[in-house]
Amino acid sequence: MYEKEVAKFDRKQHEGKGYEAHSMISRIWHGWTTLENADKYESLLRADILPGIHRVRGYNGAYLLRREAGNSEMEFMTITQFTDIAAVKVFAGKDYERAVILPAAAKLLAHFEERSAHYETLLTPADVRALAARVSGRHRVV
Numbered sequence: 001m002y003e004k005e006v007a008k009f010d011r012k013q014h015e016g017k018g019y020e021a022h023s024m025i026s027r028i029w030h031g032w033t034t035l036e037n038a039d040k041y042e043s044l045l046r047a048d049i050l051p052g053i054h055r056v057r058g059y060n061g062a063y064l065l066r067r068e069a070g071n072s073e074m075e076f077m078t079i080t081q082f083t084d085i086a087a088v089k090v091f092a093g094k095d096y097e098r099a100v101i102l103p104a105a106a107k108l109l110a111h112f113e114e115r116s117a118h119y120e121t122l123l124t125p126a127d128v129r130a131l132a133a134r135v136s137g138r139h140r141v142v
Contacts, residue, residue: 024060024121025088027080029099031112038074041108042066045078049102053080058087073110081121088118 033041045064053059060081069075082088089096097115123131 023084024124025082025085026119026121027078027082027088027092027116028119029078029080029113029116031076031078031099031101031105032069032073032110033076033108034110035068035072035074037108037110038066041074041076041105044104044108045076049105050078050080053091056082056087056091058083058090085118092116 031041042064050062050064053062060083062081063077063079065077065079067075080091082091085096092098092100097118099112099114099116101109101112
């Protein structure tokens, strides 16, 4: 029964009723710093790089994740979100899968992925909360 409710969820059908209808592309990229440069790199992302992308029309925001990896490195993952591939191309250029690395960031990175991956975003945290609220009366989490 729960699976049927989730399968029936259509964002466009519920637009304006507490559900968001949206199309979105998530751009995923990984980079690694030394442990010594991790905090500096995070600060650069928070203060300059990620907020600066807001100048791009169609940019919807980002997630920034980090974890201690092997070899005395810190791994960073960014998930930037755009309305569509056209907006990604405004940000990254014609070769939109190419990583966009500013010189200040390159100085702090030990290495990074040369290419970003792009995914159609099917559900956001807000969508999942809306689904949970819709079925919460029938399926309690214990």
